[in-house]
Amino acid sequence: MPTDPVLVVHGGAWAMPDDMVDAHLRGVNNAISTGWRVLDRGGSALDAVEEAVVIMEDDETFDAGRGSFLNRDGRVQLDALIMDGATLRAGGVGCVEHLRNPVRAARKILSESPHVYFVAEGAEKFAAERGIALCKNEELVIPREVERLHSYQAELAKRTQSQDGNDLFAGSPDDVTISHDTVGAIALDCNGNIAAATSTGGTLNKAPGRLGDSSLIGCGCYADNESAAASTTGWGEPIMKLVLAKWTADRIAAGNLPEWSAQEAMNYLKQRVNGHGGIIVLSRDGHFGIAHNTPRMAWAYKTVKKHDAGILRES
Numbered sequence: 001m002p003t004d005p006v007l008v009v010h011g012g013a014w015a016m017p018d019d020m021v022d023a024h025l026r027g028v029n030n031a032i033s034t035g036w037r038v039l040d041r042g043g044s045a046l047d048a049v050e051e052a053v054v055i056m057e058d059d060e061t062f063d064a065g066r067g068s069f070l071n072r073d074g075r076v077q078l079d080a081l082i083m084d085g086a087t088l089r090a091g092g093v094g095c096v097e098h099l100r101n102p103v104r105a106a107r108k109i110l111s112e113s114p115h116v117y118f119v120a121e122g123a124e125k126f127a128a129e130r131g132i133a134l135c136k137n138e139e140l141v142i143p144r145e146v147e148r149l150h151s152y153q154a155e156l157a158k159r160t161q162s163q164d165g166n167d168l169f170a171g172s173p174d175d176v177t178i179s180h181d182t183v184g185a186i187a188l189d190c191n192g193n194i195a196a197a198t199s200t201g202g203t204l205n206k207a208p209g210r211l212g213d214s215s216l217i218g219c220g221c222y223a224d225n226e227s228a229a230a231s232t233t234g235w236g237e238p239i240m241k242l243v244l245a246k247w248t249a250d251r252i253a254a255g256n257l258p259e260w261s262a263q264e265a266m267n268y269l270k271q272r273v274n275g276h277g278g279i280i281v282l283s284r285d286g287h288f289g290i291a292h293n294t295p296r297m298a299w300a301y302k303t304v305k306k307h308d309a310g311i312l313r314e315s
């Protein structure tokens, strides 16, 4: 029996300032429109999440694709994962520097490789061999992020002199004022299959080669028809220690509702490792949850009955 499709996306969770709200709302709504077109014509959840994430990677508002945060060396280094709940096939890329849309490369890995995960030059070579154009790293860097990195590093230098620079350098899992604009999408298609995708530039001033949670299976992204599809955002190190997307999906497999499970995941993140972030999660019966333990989160969803988006929901 055909299922009514559902699409949910997010564009980060943190103390987003007022003047960034409109751009985030526009971005998540654009992602919904594009992903929904796929679902509406009977396309797969996998295609829908890929297309929705591409829209947000192309939008400089978000920490994904062009416009991402810069690492300590002033370079963009991207991670992404896509996963198919029907087959459990997955494709992930980490630390790529020359791909505008890392989720496209991740999808090629899922569809065309016996492997699940490629990093750095190996990932780029794999993508190029399959027809994905490589770009220069400078094409992914925008002036706003150069400025952001410079002021962060200047602040860091000041604090180092006053002895508390180490905290800033490592990043603090409970500092919600640091931006987390990772993007993600989860979908249910008319055949009853679910899928998830997450894409990120990681954290500001990260060490080169640092990999976050976003592209790790079960941490920043997960999908299994027998449990749920989930995508997270927030400080990656705490999230990956808890394998949070899989943790949440397991709660749903045990019979809990996605709404409750998403909120529990945020409570667990805070209580266990003092982490912060947000999660979207969707089960095969079309129920979904959106939760964050940060002041704001950019999210949007669409079902056959309703399209809604928001940011201002305070936790």
Ligand code: ASP
Pocket: 012, 063, 179, 180, 181, 182, 200, 201, 202, 203, 211, 212, 213, 214, 220, 232, 233, 234, 235, 236, 237
């Ligand atoms: N989770 C991402 C990371 O740590 C960052 C984010 O969500 O903004 O790489």
